Amino acid sequence: MIWKHFLPAGLTILFAAPYTLGDASDEFAGRGQILVLNTTNIGSATPNDRIGCLNKHGMLTLSDCAIFTHSDGIPHLSTSEGGCSFQNPRMPTNEDSIYGRNTRAWSCSDHAKPDGTPVSETYYSLNGLDYPLICHGNLACYYDIVANPSPSNANPAPVWGYYWGSQQMTAPPGHWQVAWLWVQV
DSSP states (O other): OTHHHHHHHHHHHHHHHHHHSOOOGGGSOEEEEEEEEEOSOTTTOOGGGEEEEEOTTSOEESSOOOOEEEOSSSSSEEETTEEEESOOTTSOBOTTOTTTTTOBOOEEESOBOTTSOBOOOOEEEOTTOSSOBEEETTTBOOEEEESSOOOOSSSOBOOEEOOOBTTBOSSOTTEEEEEEEEEEO
16 A cells, blocks of 8 residues: 555645745735836745836836835825825826726825725735735736836836736736735835
8 A cells, every 4th residue: 555655745745835835925014115026926026026116106116116005994005195006097008908908007196086085905915925925906916017117217107907818818018017026114
């Protein structure tokens, strides 16, 4: 009965695996900066993948990194400019994306819904990752930027949610799939 020899090793791997994985989800709290990582795999993303950060308006910049506040209330993520979301009607849409063409770029401002209530979206980090990568919605842990960004602090670039489907399995042509890394300050 060969299975008797492999069963203990298999059980050890099965039960020990959850304890050997990283868990940085508790680090997504308080105040921090959001770094933008060029990655298509959140499981292997590291700070070395950094291509920039988000400024106080929620846009990609090289070094004008804003301080964000993560809270349990509304707004869930904010800067000195106000709450952050993908719902600001003044932001550009992602015209290059088949599935995201009607979605707005992320922004942080004092914009509100037409009825005057504050705009809020929920952001979180997944358990089991080595770094606190920021997700939103239903396991939406990737974002979309124009490829080869050269944003300056004076000319930041928009960031959209990442959408895909059967007609577009990757980022739109000329775009990169990226992730957001929370760095506590």
